[in-house]
Amino acid sequence: MKTNEERLEGLFQHLNSLDHIKVEDIPQIDLYMDQVTTFMEKHLRELKRYPEDKVLTKTMINNYAKNNLLPSPVRKKYTQDHILLLVFIYYFKNLLNFNDIETILSYITEHHFGEAPLPLSQVYTEVFTMEHSQMDKLKDDVKAKFETAEKTFSDVEDPGEKDALQLFSFICELAFDVYLKKQMIERLADEIRDEYPPAKKK
Secondary structure, three states, X not given: OOOHHHHHHHHHHHHHHOOOOXXXXXXXXXXXXXXXXXXXXXXXXXXXXXXXXXXXXXXXXXXXXXXXXXXXXXXXXXXXXXXXXXXXXHHHOOOOXXXXXXXXXXXXXXXXXOOOOOOHHHHHHHHHOOHHHHHHHHHHHHHHHHHHHOOOOOOOOOHHHHHHHHHHHHHHHHHHHXXXXXXXXXXXXXXXXXXXXXXXXX
């Protein structure tokens, strides 16, 4: 059985293995849906929890378009901008509902999708340049939470019981952090929605 320290090291190794799709990775030609799903599967498969999971399916893409998260394809083909939006949606969808994702992406879609003074590719690149610095900060924060959890249940004598309870404390700290950040994102989405009411659904 792993020690909690080994679990923490495993988490950091997992974080180090994660990467994102770079603009230069995306083909310069427009893609059909099957090509889009194949591309996303190839480049984001390391982010899947289980090997049998699908990064993206035709049904998902159709649902995103139906719910105004993604502009419709042009003659059944998807542009580089479509793929960049799909990456953002991929990260958001496990945390937020469609309504919030639509709200958060609406400004980007309206002002930077397609021909625009500041193209979506630049917006995407700028956002993801924060990745490395954020990753370092995340590791420091996770380590601090781990060290705090290791100080809990100090009066428990049984080592196995102590490790199990401290691991539970660590997981709770991580979960509470995610919960609070989700609350903040949802509040921002509500403010955006109030200030810029969405257009009527298609």
